[in-house]
Amino acid sequence: MSVKIAIVDDEEMIQWTLKEAMESEGYKVETFDNGKDFLTYFKEYGADIVFLDIQLPDSNGLELLPEIIHIDPESIVVVMTAFGDVETAVTAMKKGAYDYLAKPYSIEEVNLLIKKIIQTNLVKSQLQHYQEKLESHFSHILGENYSIKLLREHIAMAAKSDHTTVLIRGESGTGKELVARQIHFQSARADKPFIDVNAAAVSGTLLESELFGHEKGAFTDAQKQKKGLFELANGGTLFLDEIGDLDASLQVKLLRVLQERKFRRVGGTTDIHVDVRIISATNANLEEKMQEGSLRKDLFYRLNVFTINIAPLRERKDDIVLLAKSFLDEYRKEFSKENITGFSEEALTLMQCYDYPGNVRELRNIIERAVLLETTNLIRPANLPDELRKNNNSIEFKGSQKVEQFTPVKAQPSDNSIKKEEDVTIPFADDKPWHRKDFNFKEYIDSVEKKIIEEVLVETGGKKTKAAEILGLSRFALRHQLKKHGMDSE
Numbered sequence: 001m002s003v004k005i006a007i008v009d010d011e012e013m014i015q016w017t018l019k020e021a022m023e024s025e026g027y028k029v030e031t032f033d034n035g036k037d038f039l040t041y042f043k044e045y046g047a048d049i050v051f052l053d054i055q056l057p058d059s060n061g062l063e064l065l066p067e068i069i070h071i072d073p074e075s076i077v078v079v080m081t082a083f084g085d086v087e088t089a090v091t092a093m094k095k096g097a098y099d100y101l102a103k104p105y106s107i108e109e110v111n112l113l114i115k116k117i118i119q120t121n122l123v124k125s126q127l128q129h130y131q132e133k134l135e136s137h138f139s140h141i142l143g144e145n146y147s148i149k150l151l152r153e154h155i156a157m158a159a160k161s162d163h164t165t166v167l168i169r170g171e172s173g174t175g176k177e178l179v180a181r182q183i184h185f186q187s188a189r190a191d192k193p194f195i196d197v198n199a200a201a202v203s204g205t206l207l208e209s210e211l212f213g214h215e216k217g218a219f220t221d222a223q224k225q226k227k228g229l230f231e232l233a234n235g236g237t238l239f240l241d242e243i244g245d246l247d248a249s250l251q252v253k254l255l256r257v258l259q260e261r262k263f264r265r266v267g268g269t270t271d272i273h274v275d276v277r278i279i280s281a282t283n284a285n286l287e288e289k290m291q292e293g294s295l296r297k298d299l300f301y302r303l304n305v306f307t308i309n310i311a312p313l314r315e316r317k318d319d320i321v322l323l324a325k326s327f328l329d330e331y332r333k334e335f336s337k338e339n340i341t342g343f344s345e346e347a348l349t350l351m352q353c354y355d356y357p358g359n360v361r362e363l364r365n366i367i368e369r370a371v372l373l374e375t376t377n378l379i380r381p382a383n384l385p386d387e388l389r390k391n392n393n394s395i396e397f398k399g400s401q402k403v404e405q406f407t408p409v410k411a412q413p414s415d416n417s418i419k420k421e422e423d424v425t426i427p428f429a430d431d432k433p434w435h436r437k438d439f440n441f442k443e444y445i446d447s448v449e450k451k452i453i454e455e456v457l458v459e460t461g462g463k464k465t466k467a468a469e470i471l472g473l474s475r476f477a478l479r480h481q482l483k484k485h486g487m488d489s490e
């Protein structure tokens, strides 16, 4: 879907150069040399952006402007004024023009302006397209763990009461943004903007003008009035990410919006009322920030109306396989590597034993990398990052007493590419195996030995010298063990 632009100007040269430049950027352009023809067309077909000259042979752009806005309030009008004619420009802006271009202008200037309009002013058709894309991309919060089921219920509740302020808490990469988008798209605000702002990424003063906009002349660079994100999000949702990093003066301003639903543009004197739902998110310890005085308590209580906590992935390990499979499916399509059908069982075990400090995002990245690197039909340990071997739940194979801590979740048998394997049961996983009826001391010790050697070989990527070193065995002794357990491939 491309942006539709109409140029209304009777100077052929201007029509031609603008059309040429805009079409080369991929926009759809129509040109008109008088107001009447343009209006006839506009009523029937509309346009996302209208470049309107003030001096037209049959009318004045300033008179056309209200008519255009009346026909389609969503379309954006840029007036083209004569050099130095500030008065006309100001009148046009007052009558609802989005911006003005003073002749002579450069093509770069025009292109920049169009990009800005598309990015910040949310051309209707583009926005819809964008939202549909977001919706389809972000429509699934995967997971069957109890905490995720509860999370889905909380999202539905938050979506229903679409004025309630929501605070989403969770470690980095747990899915806070995903949850925020879900709340928005399931709510009555779904067809209005979802605007996300990262409080940590922009400095204080810049963020203030981003959020609240500014009046012309409010500061040195403020050559034009600008609407802030609060205004642009009107009717929709403003997602304030990393709220723990908001600086002190902005905290006061935000508090005021939350309390009174109104604010002023930077340098402005009139209040602007907005209907925006605020969802904020943080991975910081806000209680600690309040204690040290870097977060206002009153702001915290205003933000913390409906809290949603997302558990770290290490606390819901039973979802690892399901998530991994979904990411695998996504990336094998993206990278045209549909020959990859699943994970080797060693790879699955490694993935399930890891703690994921970067949570779901880290798992996603691991799978993306593995799909890129894998040359066979199954993702194998060799293409998983080293961390998965290092941090393996404090397994210390040298001291046998530590082995019992190693109790990973069993590989999920639901995928036919994942072989069911009784060996995934880990030594001492169950209590006191010697009380089992079929317990056989010798066989049991043998299976423990075999399992340990297998794990260490997985860890070392099959390197026997390294495995022998880890096990504290000579290479000869290891070879003997491998033979004994039928694992000697030589």
Ligand SMILES: Nc1ncnc2c1ncn2[C@@H]1O[C@H](COP(=O)(O)OP(=O)(O)OP(=O)(O)O)[C@@H](O)[C@H]1O
Pocket: 140, 141, 142, 143, 170, 171, 172, 173, 174, 175, 176, 177, 178, 179, 283, 360, 361, 364
């Ligand atoms: N339950 C889930 N199901 C599917 N994908 C998920 C899930 N949770 C997170 N993801 C994916 O993990 C990645 C990280 O999620 P997101 O950006 O929402 O995390 P975050 O908590 O906002 O992270 P940060 O604190 O670093 O900003 C995204 O690609 C997201 O789609």
Ligand SMILES: [Mg+2]
Pocket: 176, 177, 241
């Ligand atoms: Mg985030």
